[in-house]
Amino acid sequence: MAAPRRGPRERMIYSTAQLMRREGVSSTGVRDIVAHANAPRGSVRHYFPDGKEQLVNEAVAWAGNFAASRIERLVAGMSRPTPSKLFAAMVQQWIDEYRTQGFGAGCPLAAATIDCAETTDSIRAATSQAFSTWRGPLAQALIHIGVPARKTGSLATLMISTLEGALILARAEQDMRPLTTVVRELGPLLDSHVRSRQG
Amino acid sequence: MAAPRRGPRERMIYSTAQLMRREGVSSTGVRDIVAHANAPRGSVRHYFPDGKEQLVNEAVAWAGNFAASRIERLVAGMSRPTPSKLFAAMVQQWIDEYRTQGFGAGCPLAAATIDCAETTDSIRAATSQAFSTWRGPLAQALIHIGVPARKTGSLATLMISTLEGALILARAEQDMRPLTTVVRELGPLLDSHVRSRQG
Numbered sequence: 001m002a003a004p005r006r007g008p009r010e011r012m013i014y015s016t017a018q019l020m021r022r023e024g025v026s027s028t029g030v031r032d033i034v035a036h037a038n039a040p041r042g043s044v045r046h047y048f049p050d051g052k053e054q055l056v057n058e059a060v061a062w063a064g065n066f067a068a069s070r071i072e073r074l075v076a077g078m079s080r081p082t083p084s085k086l087f088a089a090m091v092q093q094w095i096d097e098y099r100t101q102g103f104g105a106g107c108p109l110a111a112a113t114i115d116c117a118e119t120t121d122s123i124r125a126a127t128s129q130a131f132s133t134w135r136g137p138l139a140q141a142l143i144h145i146g147v148p149a150r151k152t153g154s155l156a157t158l159m160i161s162t163l164e165g166a167l168i169l170a171r172a173e174q175d176m177r178p179l180t181t182v183v184r185e186l187g188p189l190l191d192s193h194v195r196s197r198q199g
Numbered sequence: 200m201a202a203p204r205r206g207p208r209e210r211m212i213y214s215t216a217q218l219m220r221r222e223g224v225s226s227t228g229v230r231d232i233v234a235h236a237n238a239p240r241g242s243v244r245h246y247f248p249d250g251k252e253q254l255v256n257e258a259v260a261w262a263g264n265f266a267a268s269r270i271e272r273l274v275a276g277m278s279r280p281t282p283s284k285l286f287a288a289m290v291q292q293w294i295d296e297y298r299t300q301g302f303g304a305g306c307p308l309a310a311a312t313i314d315c316a317e318t319t320d321s322i323r324a325a326t327s328q329a330f331s332t333w334r335g336p337l338a339q340a341l342i343h344i345g346v347p348a349r350k351t352g353s354l355a356t357l358m359i360s361t362l363e364g365a366l367i368l369a370r371a372e373q374d375m376r377p378l379t380t381v382v383r384e385l386g387p388l389l390d391s392h393v394r395s396r397q398g
Contacts, residue, residue, distance in 0.1 A: 024314035026225035104317045110367050114313045115223035117370040118303045127371040157368065157377050158361070158384045165363030168309050169356065171316045172326040178356050185357045189388040 009047040011037040016059035021105040025056055025115040025123070056112060057126040063108040064130025068137045075141045083145055083194065084187030086138075087159050091183050094167060095176055103171045109134075110164050135160060146194040155193060162186055208246040210236040215258035220304040224255055224314040224322070255311060256325040262307040263329025267336045274340045282344055282393065283386030285337075286358050290382050293366060294375055302370045308333075309363050334359060345393040354389060361385055 006014075015036035019028040030044055030052050048054040074089045075081050097105070109130050116123035138159065139152035147155060162182045169178035214236035218227040229243055229251050247253040273288045274280050296304070308329050315322035337358065338351035346354060361381050368377035 022317045024223050024225055026223055027314065027318070106313055106316075109371070110309075111313050113367045113371045114305055114310050115226065117305075118221045119226070124371060124373070128373070131368055131371055154380045154384050157365075157380045161364030161368055161377055161381050162357065162361045163364065164367050165360030165365070166356075168312045168363050169330055169360055172308070172312045172323060172330055174323070174327070178360055181353045181356045182360050185353050186388070189385070 008037065008039040008043045012039050012043065012047065012055060013058045013062050015039075016055045017063050017108045018105070020056065020059065020111045020115075021108040024111045028052075030055070053120060053122060056116070056120075056123050059108060060112050060123065060126040060130050061133075064133035067109075067130075067134040071134070071137045071141055075144065081141070081145050083142060083147060083155065083159075083190035084183075086141060086145065087163075087186060087190055088183045090159065091163060091166070091179050094163075094170070095179055098170065098176060098179075103174045106167050106171055107164060110167070131160065142193075148193070148195055151193050155190060159186070159190070207236065207238040207242045211238050211242065211246065211254060212257045212261050214238075215254045216262050216307045217304070219255065219258065219310045219314075220307040223310050227251075229254070252319060252321060255315070255319075255322050258307060259311050259322065259325040259329045260332075263332035266308075266329075266333040270333070270336045270340055274343065280340070280344050282341055282346060282354065282358075282389035283382075285340060285344065286362075286385060286389055287382045289358065290362060290365070290378050293362075293369070294378055297369065297375060297378075302373045305366050305370055306363060309366070330359065341392075347392070347394055350392050354392060358385070358389070 012033055015033050016028065019032055019036055033039075033052075033055060034041060034044060044051065044055070048058070070093065071086075071090070074086060078085060078089070109127050112123055113127045117127065118124075135153070135156045138156040142152040142155055143149055166178040166182045170176060211232055214232045215227065218231055218235055232238075232251075232254060233240060233243060243250065243254070247257075269292065270285075270289070273285060277284060277288070308326050311322055312326045316326065317323075334352070334355045337355040341351040341354055342348055365377040365381045369375060
């Protein structure tokens with residue numbers, strides 16, 4: 001997740017996402033966010049009058065949009081996209097991160113759900129919306145690739161679920177294998193849904 | 200996860216697992232654990248000299264053993280087990296919980312990984328061990344069902360990953376559909392690996 005070169009508001013949202021994906025939401029303090037974003041001290045109250053809850057909600061929305069636009073870029077960059085290639089590319093982003101930066105960080109949407117779904121309904125609703133934001137272009141991409149429209153929502157749910165779970169196993173085990181395994185095992189199933197193969 | 204009728208030590212471990220799966224590890228305080236377990240005040244220092252970290256590590260180990268023994272019971276209770284039936288039964292446990300108790304709680308292993316993998320290596324190692332404890336009997340069960348031994352580890356990783364991720368989506372969306380979807384979509388793939396079907 002590349003850092004945006006933007007103003008303090010955007011930097012604080014980005015920093016919130018980055019910090020919560022390392023240690024979860026509860027351990028991420030507003031002071032940590034301000035420091036990480038290199039933002040002026042009074043800027044939280046100015047930009048985020050509802051404080052941490054608002055920061056987390058906006059970070060969750062940002063992460064959903066990031067994931068969605070990534071799907072669009074991945075498909076646009078493939079000459080002959082298939083569902084398995086798309087899933088592999090989604091996972092590869094994480095493999096690259098873990099290879100270069102270690103297993104320190106997971107998905108911010110998973111962190112927000114695990115820590116906040118039960119306690120803060122606005123954050124839970126934001127995660128639901130973000131998963132939906134992510135699933136939309138993924139389902140669209142599957143249609144474009146040739147998966148029948150009635151299957152795309154289910155396959156998008158399967159792909160996102162499997163990726164999210166494999167990230168947890170990879171971080172727990174500090175091992176890439178859960179990620180490479182789900183790519184290998186799920187690929188044939190995903191491709192079996194393509195209506196007519198392009199020659 | 201049924202409550203054990205045991206002494207204060209076991210009750211505190213169980214309570215730790217229950218609380219962390221609702222609000223994550225960071226939000227779960229030792230006082231909350233003592234109160235939830237209805238344990239004497241001084242008992243934490245007595246039973247868990249390393250405090251919360253030890254409690255979480257033992258809760259993680261407990262959860263891994265719980266998941267493992269559940270696999271064994273599920274397979275033992277099936278007259279004609281198949282990989283898809285086993286996966287459906289693993290997921291059904293959660294559907295039943297969410298139907299009767301709402302979407303308040305997720306998997307304690309996911310919570311421990313998300314919140315602690317980066318900050319507390321003993322907890323990360325405990326989650327890695329617990330996932331391994333869970334995967335072992337699952338892979339054994341798949342062998343018993345007829346999956347070639349070389350595939351069982353990979354399929355066990357796929358099943359656990361997909362379940363973990365679908366739990367996150369289900370809690371975010373407060374909807375059973377991610378769980379029912381992954382059961383429906385993954386089933387045929389899992390069964391395609393069975394060597395010789397029993398008539």
